[in-house]
Amino acid sequence: MKLRVLGSSGGIGGSLRTTSYLIDDDILIDAGTGVGELTLEEMSRIRHVFLTHTHLDHIACLPLMVDSMFPTIKVPIVIHAQAETIAVLKEHIFNWHVWPDFATLPSDVNPVMLYEIQEPGEVCEIDGRRFEMIAVNHIVPTVGYRIETESGVIAFSGDTTTNDNFWERLNAHERLDHLIVEAAFVNALEELSLKSRHYCPRLLAEDLKKLEHRPTIYLTHNKPAVESEILAECRADIPGRELLPLTGGMVIEV
Numbered sequence: 001m002k003l004r005v006l007g008s009s010g011g012i013g014g015s016l017r018t019t020s021y022l023i024d025d026d027i028l029i030d031a032g033t034g035v036g037e038l039t040l041e042e043m044s045r046i047r048h049v050f051l052t053h054t055h056l057d058h059i060a061c062l063p064l065m066v067d068s069m070f071p072t073i074k075v076p077i078v079i080h081a082q083a084e085t086i087a088v089l090k091e092h093i094f095n096w097h098v099w100p101d102f103a104t105l106p107s108d109v110n111p112v113m114l115y116e117i118q119e120p121g122e123v124c125e126i127d128g129r130r131f132e133m134i135a136v137n138h139i140v141p142t143v144g145y146r147i148e149t150e151s152g153v154i155a156f157s158g159d160t161t162t163n164d165n166f167w168e169r170l171n172a173h174e175r176l177d178h179l180i181v182e183a184a185f186v187n188a189l190e191e192l193s194l195k196s197r198h199y200c201p202r203l204l205a206e207d208l209k210k211l212e213h214r215p216t217i218y219l220t221h222n223k224p225a226v227e228s229e230i231l232a233e234c235r236a237d238i239p240g241r242e243l244l245p246l247t248g249g250m251v252i253e254v
Contacts, residue, residue, distance in 0.1 A: 007034020018057035035061035052158035053142035136160035152254025167210035182221035201233035
């Protein structure tokens with residue numbers, strides 16, 4: 001399995017793109033502005049999108065992607081998400097006011113986009129890749145994912161702050177090779193981290209003590225212009241762990 005980072009920033013500007021990861025060539029995790037890095041041919045291969053939550057930096061390019069692919073889609077794109085997430089998409093995005101309802105186009109019986117509800121704790125398997133949805137602690141209903149194949153395991157925290165469930169679910173399995181975890185703010189903004197339910201380095205350091213595995217850890221969702229400061233604080237607060245910045249264009253293979 002190969003994970004290609006299309007976008008990993010907490011904002012935009014210059015080369016920065018927001019969260020989206022391409023699994024092999026047919027699955028997206030989130031659909032932030034990083035989707036714009038794909039060619040139309042690459043987009044045409046996508047069959048599934050797993051969403052963590054409905055904040056704009058994680059869904060901004062979903063409507064545009066489906067629209068761009070519309071003339072050539074022969075098999076519907078399946079949107080996997082919690083019921084609450086799908087309800088927001090239907091009411092506020094694909095509602096004909098903000099964007100066309102591609103779940104009814106070109107017709108109700110032959111749509112180019114399908115919704116599939118997945119709830120935390122459930123596992124969806126696609127061609128030998130198992131996507132376990134894990135509830136986390138963010139300002140709206142949000143999940144992370146544990147992705148398992150015969151060759152290895154990658155986990156993604158989604159947007160979250162201090163919680164037990166994510167770490168307990170990872171510890172419940174024997175293997176974890178790579179962990180992508182958010183660290184949005186510097187420690188000086190810990191109060192803001194708590195209000196918006198994101199990690200800063202100190203909060204992340206406390207939660208990582210709960211993890212029994214020793215994966216390679218990639219830091220994502222940094223706010224623009226403070227990436228190096230967040231990395232330095234994480235390395236100071238989290239000694240003994242392998243910490244790497246996640247950047248657009250990176251490829252993680254298991």
